[in-house]
Amino acid sequence: MSTAEAESHSAHTAHGHDHHEPSFFFKYIWSTDHKMIGKQFLITGLFFLMVGGALALAVRWKLAWPNAPMPLLGEIKAERYNMLFTMHASVMIFFVIIPLLAGAFGNFLIPLMIGARDMAFPWLNAASYWIMWPAMIIISASFFAPEGAAQAGWTAYPMLSLVTSGSAQTGTTLWFSTTEPNLLFNGQTCWLMAVILVGFSSVFGSLNYVTTIIKMRSPGMTMFRMPLTVWSLFITAILALFSTPVLTGTLFMLFMDRVAGSSFFNPGNLYDTNYQEMNASGGGKVLLWQHLFWFYSHPAVYLMVLPAMGMVSDILAVFSRKPIFGYRPMIYSIASIAGLGFIVWAHHMFQSGMNPALGMTFMISTMFIALPSAIKVFNWLGTLWGGNITFTSPMLFALSFVSMFIIGGLSGIFMAATPVDMYIHDTYFIVAHIHYVVFCGTVMAIFGSIIYWFPKMYGTMMNETLAKIHWFLTFVFMNLTFFAMHIIGIGGQPRRYASLNKFETFQHLQPMNVMITVCALILGFSQILFLINFFYSMYWGKKAEQNPWKSNTLEWTDAPSPAGHGNWPGQVPTVYRPPYEYSSPEVAEDWLPQSKKLGAAAAGE
Amino acid sequence: MSARWRKVAALLLGVALCAGMSTSAFAAGKWPNAEGYWLPEAASTYAEKIDGLFYAILWLTGIVFVVTELLLLVFIIKYRKQEGRRSIYTHGSHKLEMVWTLTPALILAVIALVQRGTWNEIKTAPADGPDVVKVQLFGEQFQWNFRYAGNDGKWGTKDDIRLPGTLYVPKGKKVVIEQTSKDVIHSLFLPYMRLKQDLVPGMWVKCWFEATKSTAEMQAKRSKEWNYEIVCAELCGNGHSEMGGLLFVLEPAEYDAWLKKTSEEFAKGEWDTLEKLWSKWPVNEDGTRKIATKVATEEPKKAPH
Numbered sequence: 001m002s003t004a005e006a007e008s009h010s011a012h013t014a015h016g017h018d019h020h021e022p023s024f025f026f027k028y029i030w031s032t033d034h035k036m037i038g039k040q041f042l043i044t045g046l047f048f049l050m051v052g053g054a055l056a057l058a059v060r061w062k063l064a065w066p067n068a069p070m071p072l073l074g075e076i077k078a079e080r081y082n083m084l085f086t087m088h089a090s091v092m093i094f095f096v097i098i099p100l101l102a103g104a105f106g107n108f109l110i111p112l113m114i115g116a117r118d119m120a121f122p123w124l125n126a127a128s129y130w131i132m133w134p135a136m137i138i139i140s141a142s143f144f145a146p147e148g149a150a151q152a153g154w155t156a157y158p159m160l161s162l163v164t165s166g167s168a169q170t171g172t173t174l175w176f177s178t179t180e181p182n183l184l185f186n187g188q189t190c191w192l193m194a195v196i197l198v199g200f201s202s203v204f205g206s207l208n209y210v211t212t213i214i215k216m217r218s219p220g221m222t223m224f225r226m227p228l229t230v231w232s233l234f235i236t237a238i239l240a241l242f243s244t245p246v247l248t249g250t251l252f253m254l255f256m257d258r259v260a261g262s263s264f265f266n267p268g269n270l271y272d273t274n275y276q277e278m279n280a281s282g283g284g285k286v287l288l289w290q291h292l293f294w295f296y297s298h299p300a301v302y303l304m305v306l307p308a309m310g311m312v313s314d315i316l317a318v319f320s321r322k323p324i325f326g327y328r329p330m331i332y333s334i335a336s337i338a339g340l341g342f343i344v345w346a347h348h349m350f351q352s353g354m355n356p357a358l359g360m361t362f363m364i365s366t367m368f369i370a371l372p373s374a375i376k377v378f379n380w381l382g383t384l385w386g387g388n389i390t391f392t393s394p395m396l397f398a399l400s401f402v403s404m405f406i407i408g409g410l411s412g413i414f415m416a417a418t419p420v421d422m423y424i425h426d427t428y429f430i431v432a433h434i435h436y437v438v439f440c441g442t443v444m445a446i447f448g449s450i451i452y453w454f455p456k457m458y459g460t461m462m463n464e465t466l467a468k469i470h471w472f473l474t475f476v477f478m479n480l481t482f483f484a485m486h487i488i489g490i491g492g493q494p495r496r497y498a499s500l501n502k503f504e505t506f507q508h509l510q511p512m513n514v515m516i517t518v519c520a521l522i523l524g525f526s527q528i529l530f531l532i533n534f535f536y537s538m539y540w541g542k543k544a545e546q547n548p549w550k551s552n553t554l555e556w557t558d559a560p561s562p563a564g565h566g567n568w569p570g571q572v573p574t575v576y577r578p579p580y581e582y583s584s585p586e587v588a589e590d591w592l593p594q595s596k597k598l599g600a601a602a603a604g605e
Numbered sequence: 606m607s608a609r610w611r612k613v614a615a616l617l618l619g620v621a622l623c624a625g626m627s628t629s630a631f632a633a634g635k636w637p638n639a640e641g642y643w644l645p646e647a648a649s650t651y652a653e654k655i656d657g658l659f660y661a662i663l664w665l666t667g668i669v670f671v672v673t674e675l676l677l678l679v680f681i682i683k684y685r686k687q688e689g690r691r692s693i694y695t696h697g698s699h700k701l702e703m704v705w706t707l708t709p710a711l712i713l714a715v716i717a718l719v720q721r722g723t724w725n726e727i728k729t730a731p732a733d734g735p736d737v738v739k740v741q742l743f744g745e746q747f748q749w750n751f752r753y754a755g756n757d758g759k760w761g762t763k764d765d766i767r768l769p770g771t772l773y774v775p776k777g778k779k780v781v782i783e784q785t786s787k788d789v790i791h792s793l794f795l796p797y798m799r800l801k802q803d804l805v806p807g808m809w810v811k812c813w814f815e816a817t818k819s820t821a822e823m824q825a826k827r828s829k830e831w832n833y834e835i836v837c838a839e840l841c842g843n844g845h846s847e848m849g850g851l852l853f854v855l856e857p858a859e860y861d862a863w864l865k866k867t868s869e870e871f872a873k874g875e876w877d878t879l880e881k882l883w884s885k886w887p888v889n890e891d892g893t894r895k896i897a898t899k900v901a902t903e904e905p906k907k908a909p910h
Contacts, residue, residue: 270806
C-alpha cells in the first residue's frame with residue numbers, strides 16, 4: 001500500500017534526478033543519501049577508534065610501568081590516568097561502537113537490504129550525522145579544558161562527577177573565567193554536552209530505521225523475509241528509542257547540578273577535601289543517578305552487540321552456503337535480549353548500597369538474559385553444521401565473533417551470581433568481560449562486516465591476504481590481552497587503579513599486567529594493517545563484481561557495486577522468498593536470490 | 606589458499622592460542638605467594654560459600670565452553686568446502702530448539718535458586734548482641750576512618766577509638782560495619798574476606814563479616830611483614846589507587862585487651878583525634894547517628910600532642 005506509493009514516488013524522483021549531478025557540497029558534505037551518510041559515520045567512527053585505542057594503550061602503559069614516564073605523554077599522574085580510562089571508554093562507546101553499528105551499517109544497509117531507495121526521512125538522516133560533529137568537537141576540545149577531560153569514569157557517578165574540574169557544587173560560579181575553572185569549559189560538563197548530542201544522533205537515526213523498515217519494504221519483502229541484519233538493526237533502533245531519552249534526561253540533570261546549583265544527585269551536607277561544606281541545596285540521592293544511568297546503559301550494551309549478531313548471522317549463512325538455522329528463533333532471541341535488557345540494569349549495582357532484595361530480583365532477570373544469547377550461539381553452530389564453508393576474511397571474523405562471544409557471555413554468569421559479584425565487582429574480571437563482548441565480539445564483527453560490504457560501498461575489494469594477516473594478529477593478541485584480565489580479576493585487582501604500587505596483596509599480579517600491556521601494544525599496532533587495507537583498497541583495490549560473495553540478499557543481487565543513486569537501476573526489486581535459500585533443491589546453483597523469479601516449470605516439483 | 610596451507614594455518618592458530626592462554630595463566634612462571642594467580646585465601650565464614658559458588662559456576666561454564674568451542678572447531682573442519690558436496694538444506698529443528706532452550710533455562714534457574722541463601726546471609730547484618738562488634742566507618746578522599754564506641758559502649762564520647770586507615774577485629778566474632786562517606790562514593794573491599802560494600806554519601810549502609818584466620822596465623826604462613834589490606838573499590842578521585850588501609854585480625858582476648866587499652870588512651874587524650882572530621886558527624890548518645898549537622902560555629906578543639 002504505502003510501499004507502492006513510495007515506490008512510484010521514488011521512481012518518479014529517480015527519473016527526475018537523471019539530469020543533474022549534485023554539487024560537491026550536496027554529494028559529500030550535506031548528503032541526504034543513506035549510503036553516503038553511512039560512509040561518513042564509518043570514516044569518523046574509524047578515526048575515533050584510533051583515538052580510543054591510543055587512550056587504551058596509554059592506560060595499559062601506566063599499569064605496566066607505573067613509575068616510568070610514557071612516550072609523548074610524559075609522566076602520567078593519577079588525575080590524568082583517571083582521564084585516560086574515562087575518555088577511552090566514553091570515546092569507544094559513544095563515538096565508535098554506537099555510531100559504527102547503528103550509524104554506519106544501519107544507514108548503509110537498511111534501505112539496500114529491504115529494497116528501498118533511501119530512508120524515510122533523508123534530511124533527518126543527514127542531521128543525525130551532522131549532530132555528531134558538535135559532539136565530536138566538544139569531546140575533543142574537552143582534552144584542552146583547564147583541568148583536563150572528564151575524569152569520573154564513563155559511568156560518571158556522583159558525587160565524583162559533581163566535584164571534579166569546575167562545578168557549581170564546589171563553589172565555582174564564574175561562567176567565562178580564564179583563571180579559575182570554568183563552569184562550561186571543563187571536562188565533565190563538556191562530556192555531558194557531547195553525550196547529550198550523541199543521544200540526539202542516536203534517536204534521529206533510530207526514528208529513521210524503524211519507519212523505513214515498517215513502511216518502505218519493497219513488494220514481497222515481508223517482515224519475515226528480511227535478513228537478520230535488518231531485524232537486529234530494527235530491534236536495536238526500538239531499544240535506542242526507548243532508552244536514550246532516559247539518558248538524555250539524566251545527563252541534563254547532572255548538567256544542571258554542575259552549573260545551576262540543583263541537587264538531583266547531591267544529598268547535601270557533604271564536605272570537600274578542605275572540610276568546607278559543599279555548595280548544594282541538598283535533598284538529592286546519589287543512587288538515583290546509578291538507577292537512571294544504568295536504565296539506559298544496560299540496554300546500550302545490547303545496542304552495541306545486537307547489530308553485530310545480525311551481521312554475523314548473514315556472513316555465516318553466505319559462507320556456509322546454508323540457510324540460517326532457526327531463523328525465527330533467532331529473531332525472537334534478539335527481541336528477548338532487547339526486552340529483558342530493560343529489566344536487568346541494577347546488576348551493575350549489587351554492591352551499591354541499594355536494598356539487597358533488589359539484588360535478588362535483578363539476579364534472576366540477569367541469569368535469564370543469558371538464555372537467548374545461548375540460543376543464538378547454538379543456532380550459529382547449527383548453521384555451520386552440514387555447511388560448505390569457505391574461509392574468507394569476513395567469515396574468519398564472523399567465526400571469531402561466535403567463539404569469543406561464548407567466552408564473554410559465559411563470564412557474565414559469574415557476575416550475575418550476586419555473592420560471587422561481591423568479590424569480582426569493580427575488579428578486572430569485569431573489564432575482561434566487557435572487552436570480550438565488545439572488542440573480541442562486536443569489533444571483530446565490525447571488521448568482518450566492513451570487509452564484506454566494502455565492495456558495495458566502494459566498488460573495490462579489500463586485499464584478502466592483508467585482511468587475513470590482520471585477523472590472525474588481532475585474534476591471537478586480543479585473546480592474550482583480555483583473557484589474562486580474567487586471571488588478574490580473580491586475583492582481586494581493582495578497576496581504575498593507576499598502579500598496584502601501594503598494595504602487597506596485588507604485587508604478584510604485576511608481571512601479568514606487563515604481559516597484558518605488551519600484548520595490547522602489539523594488538524594496537526596490528527590495527528594499522530586494517531587501516532592501510534581500508535584506505536588503500538578504496539582507491540587502488542581490485543575492482544569488484546556486482547556480487548562477489550554470491551549472496552542472496554537484495555543489496556548484492558540487484559544493486560551495482562558500488563551502489564548508486566537511487567540504489568536500484570530500474571524498478572525496486574520484488575522479493576519472492578526468504579534471504580537464506582542457499583543450497584536450495586529448487587535450483588542447481590548453491591544460491592537462490594531473494595528477487596529471482598523462478599519459472600512455472602521450476603516451481604513444479 | 607590450498608588445503609594443506611589451511612591445515613598448517615589452523616594448526617598454528619591452535620597452538621598459538623593454547624600457548625597464549627596457558628602463558629597468560631602462568632605469566633613469568635612466578636608463584637610468589639600462597640595464591641599464585643588465583644583467588645586469595647578465604648579468611649571469613651562466608652568466603653568459603655562464595656568460593657564454592659564461584660567454582661560451581663566455573664565448572665559449569667567450563668564444560669559449556671569446551672563443548673561449544675569443540676563443536677565449533679569440529680564443524681569448521683568437517684564442513685569446510687569440498688568440491689562436489691552440497692550443504693545440508695535445513696531451516697532448523699523445532700525439537701532441538703526446545704531442548705536447547707529448556708535445558709539452559711533449567712540450569713540457570715537452579716543456579717539462581719541455590720544462591721539466594723548465601724546472598725541473604727552476606728547482605729543481612731547480624732542483629733546487635735554482646736558478641737557482635739560494631740564499628741563505624743567514615744570514608745573520605747582518600748582515607749578510611751574507623752570508630753569504635755570504646756569502653757563506655759556509648760558513641761560520641763571521649764573514649765571513642767577513632768583510627769584513620771586501620772581496622773581491628775577479633776577472630777571468630779561477627780563484625781558489623783556501618784558506613785557512609787563525607788564526599789564521594791568509595792567502596793570497602795576486603796579481598797581475603799570477600800567483602801565489598803560501597804560507602805554512599807548521604808546514606809548509612811551496614812555490612813558485616815566474621816574472620817576465621819588471624820593476622821598472626823597468616824603471617825606464620827607468609828612473612829612477618831604481611832597484613833590484610835583494605836582496598837577501595839569505587840573510583841573516588843586522584844587518590845583512588847592509594848587509598849589503602851590495614852586490617853588486623855586479633856585473637857579475641859588480644860582484641861579485648863587492645864580495645865580496653867586504646868579506649869583508655871583516647872579518654873586521656875593521648876591521640877590526635879582528627880577533630881575536623883569527627884566533629885562533622887556527631888552521634889547521639891543512644892548510638893543513632895544524625896546524617897549531618899551544620900558545622901559548629903566555634904573552632905573545634907585540637908587534642909594536645
